[in-house]
Amino acid sequence: MAQVIFRGVRKSFGNAPVIHGFDMDVRDGEFVVIVGPSGCGKSTLLRMVAGLEAISDGEIAIGERVVNRLEPKDRDIAMVFQNYALYPHMNVEGNMAYGLKIRGLPQAEIDARVARAAQILELSPLLKRKPRELSGGQRQRVAMGRAIVRKPAVFLFDEPLSNLDAKLRVQMRAELQDLHRRLQTTSLYVTHDQVEAMTLAQRMVVMNGGRAEQIGAPLEVYKKPASTFVAGFIGSPPMNLIPAGKDGREVLLGVRPEHLQPCAEGEAKMTVNVDLVEPLGSDTLVYGHTGDNGDGARVAVRLHQSFAAQTGRLPVRFDPAHEHLFDKATGLRIED
Amino acid sequence: MEKRVVFRSAWLPYALLAPQIAVTLVFFFWPAGQAIWYSFQLQDAFGLKTQFVGLENFRALFNDPHYLASFRITALFSFLVAISGIAIALLLATMADRVIRGALAYRTLLIWPYAVAPAVAGVLWAFLFAPSIGIVTYVLKKNGVDWNWVLQGDQAMLLVVIASTWKQVSYNFLFFLAGLQSIPRSLIEAAAIDGAGPGRRFWTIVFPLLSPTTFFLLVVNIVYAFFDTFGVIDATTQGGPAGATQILVYKAYYDGVKAADLGGSSAQSAILMLIVIALTVVQFRFVERKVQY
Numbered sequence: 320m321a322q323v324i325f326r327g328v329r330k331s332f333g334n335a336p337v338i339h340g341f342d343m344d345v346r347d348g349e350f351v352v353i354v355g356p357s358g359c360g361k362s363t364l365l366r367m368v369a370g371l372e373a374i375s376d377g378e379i380a381i382g383e384r385v386v387n388r389l390e391p392k393d394r395d396i397a398m399v400f401q402n403y404a405l406y407p408h409m410n411v412e413g414n415m416a417y418g419l420k421i422r423g424l425p426q427a428e429i430d431a432r433v434a435r436a437a438q439i440l441e442l443s444p445l446l447k448r449k450p451r452e453l454s455g456g457q458r459q460r461v462a463m464g465r466a467i468v469r470k471p472a473v474f475l476f477d478e479p480l481s482n483l484d485a486k487l488r489v490q491m492r493a494e495l496q497d498l499h500r501r502l503q504t505t506s507l508y509v510t511h512d513q514v515e516a517m518t519l520a521q522r523m524v525v526m527n528g529g530r531a532e533q534i535g536a537p538l539e540v541y542k543k544p545a546s547t548f549v550a551g552f553i554g555s556p557p558m559n560l561i562p563a564g565k566d567g568r569e570v571l572l573g574v575r576p577e578h579l580q581p582c583a584e585g586e587a588k589m590t591v592n593v594d595l596v597e598p599l600g601s602d603t604l605v606y607g608h609t610g611d612n613g614d615g616a617r618v619a620v621r622l623h624q625s626f627a628a629q630t631g632r633l634p635v636r637f638d639p640a641h642e643h644l645f646d647k648a649t650g651l652r653i654e655d
Numbered sequence: 656m657e658k659r660v661v662f663r664s665a666w667l668p669y670a671l672l673a674p675q676i677a678v679t680l681v682f683f684f685w686p687a688g689q690a691i692w693y694s695f696q697l698q699d700a701f702g703l704k705t706q707f708v709g710l711e712n713f714r715a716l717f718n719d720p721h722y723l724a725s726f727r728i729t730a731l732f733s734f735l736v737a738i739s740g741i742a743i744a745l746l747l748a749t750m751a752d753r754v755i756r757g758a759l760a761y762r763t764l765l766i767w768p769y770a771v772a773p774a775v776a777g778v779l780w781a782f783l784f785a786p787s788i789g790i791v792t793y794v795l796k797k798n799g800v801d802w803n804w805v806l807q808g809d810q811a812m813l814l815v816v817i818a819s820t821w822k823q824v825s826y827n828f829l830f831f832l833a834g835l836q837s838i839p840r841s842l843i844e845a846a847a848i849d850g851a852g853p854g855r856r857f858w859t860i861v862f863p864l865l866s867p868t869t870f871f872l873l874v875v876n877i878v879y880a881f882f883d884t885f886g887v888i889d890a891t892t893q894g895g896p897a898g899a900t901q902i903l904v905y906k907a908y909y910d911g912v913k914a915a916d917l918g919g920s921s922a923q924s925a926i927l928m929l930i931v932i933a934l935t936v937v938q939f940r941f942v943e944r945k946v947q948y
Contacts, residue, residue: 401841402841
């Protein structure tokens with residue numbers, strides 16, 4: 320159990336900077352998800368906490384200790400890798416016990432811990448199997464078991480679900496939440512999937528180009544995105560951003576697809592020329608553009624009823640409470 | 656999906672295979688068959704009379720202390736060449752795997768010795784270690800080592816082992832390097848987080864994962880030491896001194912060509928054939944079918 324503190328953390332590979340100063344206090348027992356597109360530096364940040372990458376500048380502290388100069392094994396962390404990184408020549412039991420054996424725990428203690436983790440993760444019948452004899456989901460569980468048995472201060476997850484199929488991913492997401500509720504271990508979780516970030520995080524960090532664009536609780540980030548990047552990254556389909564003018568200033572008007580409602584021509588705030596309709600069953604996504612020349616902004620609308628017409632005009636309105644304004648030049652939110 | 660190519664004409668596949676089959680027949684099956692045939696015969700030194708003697712040649716061989724000594728020498732020689740070749744190559748590959756800057760240059764240089772002909776490699780090392788003019792001999796003698804492989808059997812053995820190993824290290828190195836690079840980086844990182852230091856990571860993770868490669872190389876190296884080192888030995892010690900480096904393949908050559916004992920030499924060749932067959936079976940059985948993990 321420990322907090323993780325980042326103070327002005329920077330990373331460069333040669334002369335190329337990849338993290339431009341990152342500050343954050345992760346509280347004891349908190350589940351923090353770092354989310355962003357590939358190449359944003361999120362994995363590098365996690366690997367710096369693990370000790371797999373050197374910290375170019377700044378400080379990372381786990382608990383009370385600054386860990387900059389510590390070896391990975393001395394940082395009291397456990398990591399789950401995207402490709403699971405199971406030792407292929409050891410069985411499930413051997414994989415989980417490896418770290419404990421190295422630390423010289425008594426055999427009875429090792430057995431007890433492995434049995435307990437196997438029970439939690441429903442791996443007990445599989446203990447003698449080799450990794451190649453397991454399915455993707457089972458391998459994923461073994462990787463988690465290997466982290467759990469160590470009882471580390473911090474769990475680090477590097478895109479642990481991205482090699483699983485969609486259905487299994489949903490299931491494992493729930494299991495991860497359950498696991499964190501039980502163990503209450505500080506966790507840092509890296510993903511490019513905004514749904515995972517929204518569902519798992521107590522707080523999330525949205526990263527872009529080596530910077531944290533916004534740090535906050537998922538719903539706070541969803542309701543008040545700090546920039547056009549966050550607005551476009553969180554939520555699916557992303558927030559509509561329509562160029563507009565306000566008080567003589569060039570702004571981008573942001574409205575989420577789910578906040579646009581069809582209405583009569585007279586009370587419409589804008590009219591969408593429909594290009595494509597995607598019926599999803601529970602609701603319908605309508606994609607189109609504003610303006611008549613095809614040079615307007617692209618707009619998506621989420622409708623809760625079916626929409627028959629494949630093309631045509633869809634007049635929509637929205638509640639001003641759901642309106643977001645961003646500066647067009649900087650992309651930053653304009654507070655109202 | 657059917658991936659095999661099906662020839663419509665009956666003779667084309669045979670025509671395409673013919674050169675390879677001809678080479679194999681003329682240079683392999685014919686001499687091999689002849690050797691087996693001669694191994695049952697006794698011929699006088701001038702080749703005027705030939706007599707069928709059954710298994711007499713084999714019986715004579717296994718009662719000949721020189722032949723049994725040659726067996727022991729071959730076992731020692733191939734053990735030393737295979738073990739040191741594999742150990743040195745593994746060490747070099749592990750180091751080369753960690754090099755990032757100039758990696759290609761290191762690798763290229765390490766591969767070069769493989770392109771050197773065995774006889775040239777032998778002469779090269781014989782020259783370095785030459786009793787009268789060798790540079791290594793000079794250093795050894797300065798340090799009080801009485802170095803003269805022309806007279807001392809142990810030193811002659813050491814020389815041919817060094818020359819043969821040096822050539823084979825490149826080959827082993829290539830396989831080990833490829834093997835090391837196929838081990839995912841994250842496995843090593845996971846072991847580091849689990850608390851294993853570099854030595855422990857190597858022996859508990861890397862080495863077991865390389866075991867199929869190591870076993871394959873062990874068989875290949877033994878075959879190499881048995882047969883392909885002929886050139887090294889012929890160019891340096893020629894089996895001497897007093898037969899101290901006379902491995903089986905060299906003795907077969909010496910008895911047949913120099914000592915004109917065609918029957919005895921052929922019997923030795925037949926036994927060598929059996930050894931190759933056994934080694935090949937081992938290789939197919941264990942290397943190709945059973946991957947170690």
